[in-house]
Amino acid sequence: MKGRVAVLKAYGGEFELREYPVPEVEAGAILVRLSRAGVCGSDLHIWRGEMKEIYGASPQDLTFGHEMCGRVDKLGAGVTTDSMGQPLREGDRVTYLYFFPCGRCPVCLHDEMGSCPRKARPNRVAGTPPYFNNAYGEYYYLRPGHFVFKIPDEISDDIATPTNCALSQVLYGLRRAGLRAGHAVVIQGAGGLGINAVAVARDMGADKIIVIDRLPERLELARAFGADHTLSATELPTADRRVEAVKELTGGFGADVVADLVGYPEVIPEGLRMLRGAAATSRWAASRPATSSATTPPPSSAATRGSWPPPTTPRGPSSSRSLSFGATSRDFPSSGSSPTCFPSSASPKASSRRTGCSARARRTRRSRARPSRCEPQRPWNWGRRFSAKALTPSW
Structure with a gap:
């Protein structure tokens, strides 16, 4: 039997x-037949050639993609349950982590598996056994030592596909930053990560959510997903003005948590200035080279939590919480956030033309994304109702 990549x-x-x-499926492994694959912002960077320092001057038969879900095609010997102990059978829908921490080093034992120095990740070069190593193919070979989660019936494939990426990251990152009910949070950047962070912060009980971005359509989407205040970086062109605006919105004290979801080092000192004393800033966006040498110190006793490379890369428990969030959270607006899915039978020509169109929330991340060839958006929602009950016990 053969499959396509x-x-x-x-x-x-x-x-x-x-x-x-x-x-053939070895003991402890799972062969998944994929039903959905998403286009993450990092996938766009790879496709455009903006990560050549990692993938080389030319792609060298590159395969990639990490947001996905599918059905169990074959179970290896000894695999009878998912990572939460739920019975697992052939035909069940699943989502899973796309990297494999050792689980034994001091980093893993401190609950920071995303930063495991020994973690493995599937090869991205086409033709490397077991061949099906990434999301853009008909199958995915989930090697032994995996984290896998059975998808509840009430969660569609469209919703489940990105749970192992942005949603897991913001669930873990905001928890690590210490966000609690009644807090004020500033979210720098309203792309795919930022919009997820708005929804999660609202679900966690944040009293005031302030979002900063340059694009009006992103800020509009942030408000629809629960932001209380949005600040245009275009209308407030200097860091001083943005810091002053945040201070005014927080009674002069500053935010309890600032989340950097932009990925540019220049915003870090600015975010630190937005904090109240002893507050925390959390970062989980891919950093780009700095163009300034700003070294503004944080407020007295302020803590910086999170980094890239993470600990905020999605982990087992965070992926499980993502599914719980999808099943229990309130309906969010369908317009502007619904994914366009392309079946594995789509032609490579069509697929490449549509790259960057998996979700409008991500599509607006860069002006160079190509929205014009997207299929009509299909309405969907994050779930049936709004509740933090499913998330609270594990925090």
Whole structure:
């Protein structure tokens, strides 16, 4: 039996579909037949050739993608349950982590598996056994030592697909930053991560959510997802003015938590100035090279939590909480956030043209994304009702 994998031969180019033999499933492993794959912001960076320092001057038959879900095609010997102890059978829908921490080093034992120095990640070069190593293919080979979660019936594939990425990251990051009911939080950046952070912060009981971005459509979406105040970085062009605006909105004291979801080092000193004393800032956006040498110190006793590379990379418990969030959270606006899904049978030409169109919340992240060829958006929601009950016990 063979399956197909989408292979990128040139940055910014089209994908080529190649066939590879479907591997036999070893003990402790799972073969998943994929039903959905998402396009993350990092996937856009890879496709555009903006991460050449990692992937080389040319893609070298690159395969990638990490947001996905599917059905169990084959279970390896000894696999009878998912990572939460739920019975697992062939045909069950699942989502899972796309990296494999050792689980034994001091970092893992401190509940920071995303930062495990020994963690493994599947090879991204096409033709490397077991061949199905990333999201853009018909199968995914989940090696032994995985974290896998059965998807509840009430959660659609559209909702489950990104739970192992942005949603897991913000659930874990805001918890690590110490966000609690009644807190004021500033979210720097309203892209895919930022919009998820708004929804999660609201669910966690934040009293005041302030979002900063340059794009009006992002700020509009942030308000629809629960932001109390939005600040335009275009209308407030200097850090001093943005800090002053945050102080005014928080009674002169500053925010309890500031989350950097932009990924530019320049915003870090600015975020620190927005904090009240002894508050915390959390970062979980991919950093780009600094263009300034700003070294503004944080307020007295302020704590910086989180980094990139993470501990805020999605982990087992965070992925489980993501599914709980999707099943129990209130309905969020469908317009502007619904994913467009492309079946695995889509032609490589169509797939490459539509790259960057998986979700409008992500699509607005960069002006160079290509929305014009997107299919019509299908309404969906995050779940049936708004409640933090499913998340609270594990915090």
